[in-house]
Amino acid sequence: MSLAILLVDDEAPARERLRELLRDGCAEVPTEVVAEAASGPEALSLLPECAAQLALVDIHMPLMNGIELARHFQLLDHPPGVIFVTAHDHYAVEAFELNAIDYLLKPVRLPRLLAALRKASAGPRAGRDEFARADPGPRRYFSVVERGKVTLVAVERVLFLKAELKYVTLHTLERDFLVEESLNQLEQELSGMFVRVHRNCLVARRYIRGVEQMKPEPGEDAAEPHWGVLLEGCVDPVAVSRRQWPSVKELLKSGLLKGKN
């Protein structure tokens, strides 16, 4: 039974080189390249149809780096194993060593490739947490599984995030998405782009257009004003809690909103 492999690299010659090496090593470790992708989003669109068991993933790619791609893979029921391939990413390599994630250095040598293939088909695999720890930057996409496929939502499309029970709802102009993540962790990872306005809500700095006084809800003390944040393209203001109001006010005053996109 040969190992089904997905190649992900934005440079065509790099993919070709891996294909040649895999062919060379077929006698020792039988493999079959079932799909190739030039970017992370393309790779996700090919899964799970191509049924790859293992992905060889370049790190330095446009749109989405290879480590983020590995994080999105983990949403699938049967995520492929991941071996990173990199020319020179000092920090990434250090993080891989720390988190027991397998990687190959370009130009790749056949014996090293075969060793990695054997290890990947036998040994335990790194999971969501390991990849998250190895990722140096904030993610560029949220991912949601819909009908067995990973759907990507670019972080900059999200107006605000609201925690509801065990889910977080992503609100975009077009529609809402449910993701199974913790609002606190998201706040930490995306602190440059989002700001907390309520215990259960983060809003995107780039969409904030101002604040307005909201109507007091029945039974509330009308004397104490209640504020909401106005977001671009959003009719209803998003409620600001009394506790967060001072820091939101401070932020509006300092004019940091637009610059921090």
Added chain:
Amino acid sequence: MSQAFSLCFGPRLSLNEHAKSIRQTHGALPDFRSLGVFTRVLLAANAAGAIAAALRADRIQEIPDRFERIAMVLEPSLLGTLAVLYIGSRLFARLPYVAGLAAVLCLAAAFSAAVAAAMATLSAPFGQAAAGGDALWSACYALLLTGALAYYFRLRERSFSPALAEARLQALQARIRPHFLFNCLNAVLVLVRRDPQRAEAALEDMADLFRSVMADARKLVPLADEIALTRQYLALETLRLGDRLKVDWDVEDAVLDVLMPPMLLQPLVENAVYHGVEPGIDPGLIEIRARRVGDSMELSLSNPYHPDYQHLQGNRMALANIGERLALHFDVEAALETAVSGERFRILIRMPCRKAQ
């Protein structure tokens, strides 16, 4: 490393070797054709004159009068000396430092003595005090002033030399990004099987690129050489990036032989590829323009701007290094500006139109 050491410790041993390099190598006289050197000398000399006037005057009201008298000797001799140095700058550059310095000192002293003597003779018939010692005193002042200026230029040059040594080191270590080197080798490995002839050409391009990186960073080269090198580099990047890399050249013939610091264009284009083309999935266009504007050459470069993908630190380091090398070679006559306009990042470099003679 050995090259870096020879840069730091070897200047005295290799004066003659480096005398050919166009400007301000270690232990060489300043470039007397440079506007920056001219301005500094004029300002310093006139400031010294003003101070001398202030010291000699008994009352504040006398200062302008005193300065006028000093200026009568100072300005003609200063301008005369600078004119001779300007005309003979090539000759002076060829002399060893000590001989060159002695020649400049003699020149300045002789000029001031002659001007002072002439002034004394001219004013004698009008009955003014025309001491015979005037010429001698003027020569002494000129020697003192020239010596101080020479010391200043020497210190200034020293403070710049680490930048030069670092430029070389940085060129060796970082200018060819490891990322580029390994990806490039990877791309060539594929060609070895499929298209051996293109593989050969690619390796030849790489060899040329590395030879240039390791070449003498102080010798100016014609723009045409820099363009040829950059084209070789782009051929290598095209192997990897294919259709994603688009380059539009627009270079006036009139500037092809303008002399510029080596390894200036290629790193800028490499930056443009790294920050402008690689982060995008669509084809990215790099525009390179070179034209003559008056007595200067304008070199401009633009590439797509991806605000989310800026590895700012790397970018600034490369640009700071280039700015420093420009200042080292051309002083105030060169300028480097960057701007983000619309969706594009632009770099504009202005430098004097010097040509090999």
